[in-house]
Structures are given as C-alpha cells and as structure tokens.
Amino acid sequence: MVFSLRWGIVATGGIAELFFKDLIADPALRGVTDVNHIPVAVASRSLEKAQAFIDAHSPAELQGKVKPYDTYDALYKDPDVDCVYIATPVSLHYENTLEALRAGKNVLCEKPFTVNAAQAKHLHAVAKEQNVFLMEAVWTRFFPLVEQFKKVLHVDNAIGRIHRVYCDHSHPFDPVKDTRAYQASTGGGALLDLGVYAILWTLLTCYHHPDNQLSPPDVIQAVSLRSPINPEVDESTSVITVWEKAKIMCIGTSSMMTYSPGECVVRVQGTKGQVIIPIHGSRPEKVIVLYDAPGMGSRTYEYPIPGQGLFWEADAVARDLRDGKKFDDNYPVEESIFVMELMDEVRRQNNLKFPDEIEFVEKY
C-alpha cells in the first residue's frame, strides 16, 4: 500500500517553489512506489502571495485543492497538514519550527537548521516533549549517490586508508538580489548558507569513518574573511579539522564571492587512490574513483537526478512518519546539533556574531 504524506509549506521563496515542484513529481520517475506526497496548504505573510504561488505551481488536478493561508500560524493549526516544511530565512527557522512543533506538527526545516546550537537543542527537546517528528532538510544527504560514496570509502575501502579530504561549496551571492546572504539580521554569510555542504562532506568522510565512531574532531581551526559590503558577515570561511582516531585531515571551504572548482568539489585522498565529486557540492551527480595502481584506471558512478532532487528527503520523511519514527536514522537531529556546535566554534574563533534578536533561545 502507498503511504501519502500531506504537506503544508511555509513561505513562498525560491526553495519553497523547488520543493513544491518535487513533491508533485511522479515518484515512479525516481523508482519510488511505496510513498507519495500531497501539498495541501501554503502559507505566506500575504494571502495574495500564497494564492499566486499555488496557482503558478499546481497542476490541473490540484487546482482549488491547496489551501492558501496569510499567516504561518494558521497553517500550523490545519488538521489536514501532516508535516510542515519550513522554507523561511535561517534567522526565522528557530521561531517558526518552535511554533509548528508546539502546535503538534511534524516538521522538516530547511538548512541551516538554526543560527546556533542552543536553538537546535531546544527544538530537539520540544520535538521530544511533543512527540512529533523533526529533521533538518539537508537534501543532499538523501541522494542515492551519497550511499554509493560512503560504500566506496568505508565499505569497499576502494582508496585504502583515507589521509586527507578537501571539500568546497561556493558560489557568488548577488548583493542586490540575494540580500539575506549579506545581512547579519537574516543569518547571512558564507558559513551558514554554503558551509553546511562543506561540513556535510566532512561528516560523511571523517565523522562517519568507521574508526572515528561519531567522535568530534580533535582540532578545529577556522579563518573567515569578512565581506567589505557588510563586515558583520563572512564572505569566505575555511575550516581545518583533524580527526585523530581516523588519522584524517580535512579542509572545508566556502565562499559567496566565487565558484567552486567545477571539476572537483570533493577530493578524498587515500593510500590507493582518490575519490572525486565534480560540481555541484549540494547536487552531485557523479562519484569518480581514481586508482593509483598502474593499469587500474578509474571508475565513475553516475546518478542523474530526475528533477531537482529534493524529493529524496521528502521520501525519507514520509517513510519515517509511516513507520512512526520521530527522528530520521540517516540524519538524526543530534547530528544537526553537532553541525551547529561546529559552526558555533568557527564563529567563536572569528568573532562572528548575529544580533541578539536572532541568537535568542527561550528559557526551558
């Protein structure tokens, strides 16, 4: 039997649009037959915007069936919504997710989860108290390609012992169009918005290395370059982590001024070769293994994406809710908290602060 998940979408920006389109894509096109998705409501700060979003993106069979709301709160109260997708700027993730959880809703919240670890911990506590589902929407984590990447490195040991990892996620943000990236009040800067993907590859290679056993890194050394447009935010941040148990050094970089090197956004170097992921660090389609041994050559695993690729995380949420889970095994909230702790430390080393109004945590 197919399990259908009814979604309520909060906000009508760029990623909300892509997520909506992926929800209504035919699951069979990605070989999925056990779950599907039904968008039932969209909330915006303006009723006109919510309605325009629904009209623009709903296929004929959904016209008139998706409810528009002019407040996010009204959507949280809708009994037809099984799961809320939060697609607001990061500065609002804590507040929006908290309200949705308190209304008894399951929540998938866009990346980065919150602006600091304290907020992430509070959301985790509230989800447990309310007995509802919570996950950060790090979509890439749910790509089938990622399973192949982990298998090549940690199961097949295709490149032998891993020594060093480079990973990058960068692309320019336009100071006029992408204003949220340049404002501290909206949680801007390269680290939070783009650095999450450099951290994702760091975690997959080092934190999840069988010898590391999910231990934190022994060393974190980070440097940020502040933006001349607004020195309150970082335009580039580089983070070196050392993982003693697995004996790996990892260099993760992010910049909102320049592009990632296209041919290689992730390079994992081992004793027997290298694993390379070409662009894009958040939407990869290939894993390439280059063997050092003469005559071994290379092997390429290709994973074309039949859509944007956001549907895989939605499928994971649907399966979790079908199975009565409150957290996802592949990406539990504890790991989002760990990511936020890492980012807190990077910001501490570089004296990068957001305004109190967005760093606040309610007493609990």
Ligand SMILES: NC(=O)C1=CN([C@@H]2O[C@H](COP(=O)(O)OP(=O)(O)OC[C@H]3O[C@@H](n4cnc5c(N)ncnc54)[C@H](OP(=O)(O)O)[C@@H]3O)[C@@H](O)[C@H]2O)C=CC1
């Ligand atoms: N997974 C991915 O690939 C991507 C994830 N993201 C993440 O998604 C989130 C949203 O990003 P994106 O969609 O690009 O952002 P946009 O600026 O395009 O949209 C944000 C939406 O949030 C709502 N909103 C509520 N309050 C504010 C406010 N004070 N200022 C601006 N918007 C507000 C608005 O919707 P309304 O007016 O309808 O209420 C707005 O359309 C971020 O956390 C970002 O990191 C972004 C891009 C890609």
Ligand SMILES: O=C1OC[C@@H](O)[C@H](O)[C@H]1O
């Ligand atoms: O999350 C995102 O926002 C920034 C983009 O670079 C990235 O590709 C996208 O997934």
